[in-house]
Amino acid sequence: MPELPEVETVRRGLAPYLTGARIAAVTLNRADLRFAFPPELKKRLEGETVAAVGRRAKYLLFSLAGGGMVLSHLGMTGSYRFTHLGFAEPTRYHPVPGGHDHMIWSLVHPEHGAFDLVYADPRRFGFVDYYEDAAQSPYLAGLGPEPLSNAFDAPYLATRVAGRKAPVKTALLDQRIVAGLGNIYVCEALYRAHILPTVAAGDLVAPDGRPKPALEDLVAAIRAVLVEAIAAGGSTLRDFRAADGELGYFQHSFSVYDREGEPCLTPGCAGTVARLVQSGRSTFYCPVCQKPAAHKRPDSS
DNA sequence: ACTTTGACCTGTGCGC
DNA sequence: TGCGCACAGGTCAAAG
DSSP, X not given: OOOHHHHHHHHHHHHHHXXXXXXXXXXXXXXXXXXXXXXXXXXXXXXXXXXXXXEETTEEEEEETTSOEEEEXXXXXXXXXXXXXXXXXXXXXXXXXXXSEEEEEEEEETTTEEEEEEEEOXXXXXXXXXXXXXXXXXXXXXXXXXXXXXXXXXXXXXXXXXXXXXXXHHHHHOTTTSSSOOHHHHHHHHHHTTBOTTSBGGGGBOTTSOBOHXXXXXXXXXXXXXXXXXXXXXXXXXXXXXXXXXXXXXXXXXXXXXXXXXXXXXXXXXXXXXXXXXTTEEEEEOTTTOBOTTOOOTTOO
């Protein structure tokens, strides 16, 4: 479910309540998610204070005042929510047996009082890990740059995909090349840049190693879709605060994703959105206005 | 070294 | 209304 914008939205929802909160108790309702909970997790967290809530790629990073760090990945169906926020009296949340509320932090915040943070994950593709030092996490090692950072630009991307025959769709899903994109936003970015998902990634690079204009378009499109999606997620945070709801999912409208058979939304394009399978994942695209890499932009001469 | 395929799980929506 | 099947936003390990 969650790609970079969703995880960032979760982070922004959690941060105001978690930062400065003391973790009074940790409840684990099963031994594992995708992987086993670290054996020391409960002991290390109880009594600690959350210093910051960060994000890297699709990972949430809870930094503790004592120096440790909790890393959390939401998998496909993971979500966080608060219960009892704003209640005058501390009230413990008791999950339904057999449900999907796998981890609960009972928190006390100087401003917000006592409340619970609940992690739910029906498919259990998510996981939680703990490190004394963030640098120890193998999940963070080897990740590509954040797509919204200055380190991610067309020349960088050109160096990473030069000579690669893999489809550009596949390359963009590779977290070592760029970190945080998933199936939806890759489809959306390729659509915006008018690039066919099946194009070999290396075809976006000129023989001299510099990015072709199409690759520059692609980088700009990636940035734009992410920025817009984060902005859309931000609007759901108001609802979340008001409704004590779930963090991890928000309604967002997509231009091509999951629109197979519907008309292409590009102005003047008469195409119909098509679906194909690449590396076992659905790709949605417009076969009319998305072109091979060699195409020239309308404004180029 | 590279790329593709299966596996991990449960829930949902569709066609029959 | 029920049943079976295809499919789901991610990642890792194994197989080609």
